[in-house]
Amino acid sequence: MTRRAPLLAVAVALAVALSLPLLVSNFRLFQFTQVGIYAIALLGLNMLTGYNGQISLGHGAFYAVGAYTTAIMIDRWQVPYPVTIVAAGVVCLVVGFLFGIPALRLEGLYLALATFALALAVPQILKYFEHWTGGSQGIVLSKPAPPWGLKISPDQWLYLFTLAILVVLFVLARNLLAGRTGRAIVAIRDNPIAAQAMGVNTALYKSLTFGVSAAYTGVAGALSALAIAFVAPDSFDVFRSITFLVGIVIGGLASISGAIFGALFIQFVPNWAQDISKAAPWAIYGVFLIVFMYVMPRGIAGALRLAFARATRRGTAESA
């Protein structure tokens, strides 16, 4: 029973996710599409920071690279959009891996600063390559239409498309993290010297984790370019990177489901804060953050796991 419960939770979540297009308006669906996109980005960052212990304040940069890869390919060469998503992932994998190599020399806060610099630099770099990126004007895209003559709205289609990619990437991440590789990644976080002593190639694993993490975030960025149908340097400021970090901490570090909770948080809580007070929305947001961290120090996923464990323990005690 206890072992099947997580599977059951996944099935229920998937059923809810699949029925959303029938239940909510196109606008809400657009918001949930963004939740899905953020969840993919957060999962990527969580692999790096939560599982591998490398702090990144610059994942907004990979998000931007992914978004621009898609935008440029569609705008310049009329490449079909599903292809561009894969391309965005590959480009970010390479960029992330390469960035991961020098980052090996940087630990903890120093790495955080180096990645922060990346996030700061990207909007300006985008302006510099104006010929490709459209400079500060950005690139305007069209929303992809539903294929195969499906009688659904573009919002519904994009939601389902995002959901499908999310499921694939989540299953891949789970398999990666639950196995040998995952143990090595976590061992490096917990005790790098011991990990090395046991024969883990820490340098390779760290750079690879960086690459995969960037690839996930890049795919998310690519999907966001489609959902917003516009990319511009102003969309990718430093704040986005910080928001991602907020998302994984609130959602739950080193947790796959935490990415979804974190995504729900960064999508909806700023809006609620604005509904509560127009005058000081970010102060309200700050209060939310502090309350969440105080009540659920291990994030939402951690709190749920704890609650679930308590409930089942009591259940078994009673039945015994």
Added chain:
Amino acid sequence: MLRRTVLGTLVVALTLAPIVPAMAADPPGVTKTEIKIGNTNPYSGPASAYGTIGKAIGAYIKKVNEEGGVNGRKIEYITYDDSYSPPKAVEMVRKLVEQDQVALLFQTLGTPTNTAIHKYVNQQKVPHLFVATGATKWNDPKNYPWTMGFQPNYQTEGRIYAQYIMKNFPDAKIGILYQNDDYGKDYRKGLHDGLGDAAKKLIVMEQTYEVTDPTIDSQIVNLKNSGANVFFNVTIPKFAVQAIKKAHDIGWKPAHFLNNVSSSLATVLKPAGLEASKGLITALYMKEITDPQWRNDKGFQDWVAWMKKYYPEGAIDDQFNAYGYSVAQTLVHVLKQCGNDLSRENIMRQAANLKNFELPLLLPGIKVNTSPTDHAPIEQEQLGKFDGERWVLFGELYDASKK
């Protein structure tokens, strides 16, 4: 039998009931007593200084509502924070259109944010009125019939300076300093276009800066050393202060053209030094509210009275508050002109049918004009020269729509 008929009628009536009022329904966002309008502004984030425009608009609408509204309808003004972020703007504008069901969008602020929603609002056929940006692309009624700008665009202003320079400084050696984004580039393009073939000969140096740079001192020194005797200064207030000061300090005395963006006495010229600011030339379309020459002007005094009563927390020396007031007056005028037909089509038709409409805070003689083929409401500007105390207007009104 009778029972069955009654029941049948009831069933039919009940099923039709929800449909009938829907068929006779008012246009989106409009009821007998209210019209809903939507807006996005950067109340937080890097561009939050503009947020006061959104607040000023709200304060003006409060005044209109207290005085009975427009044609018996109160205006419900819904404004959201987009932090100047295009994705956030898309989300908030979709919320306004699809969830709040506003009749129209008004004064959404920012070039990147409006670019992100441009296609969407035109597909949805929602009036997208008087957007708060100086870019040129909003006046494109053929491709984007639902979008309309407001203020004179930056390119127009650049051309005005070019004409003046060609006429008065035939031997000009022009140095340009501009912000490295679409705002700076639009001004630069306006100047280049205005100079035409002479641009290559007259422009001796172009320097740029990033909005995140701490200072622009070295650019000013470079421009001086280039031998330029005409300086086209395309900077936002913070950098305009630096530029005016630095040029003065190093003894560079070119004919100095300052873009309208930084024409405020309170935020630019006074901090830079009134002595150093003497001789600056700019193009104006609004009354500079910190300029003493308007102190006894009726339009200015009404604005001050309104600020004190309806927006006391707003800064009295912030031109943005005068801008918000003026653009809100324009919207109210459009709604009045709509009469009782507040369908989106008619709102757009009336917005594109402003004829010689005058606003109390525009310079004397400047009028708002639109038509189905002209979605640029304000196209007139006049040059002013700073005499150490105020902008002295000179020359004739320049009208971009006629040239």
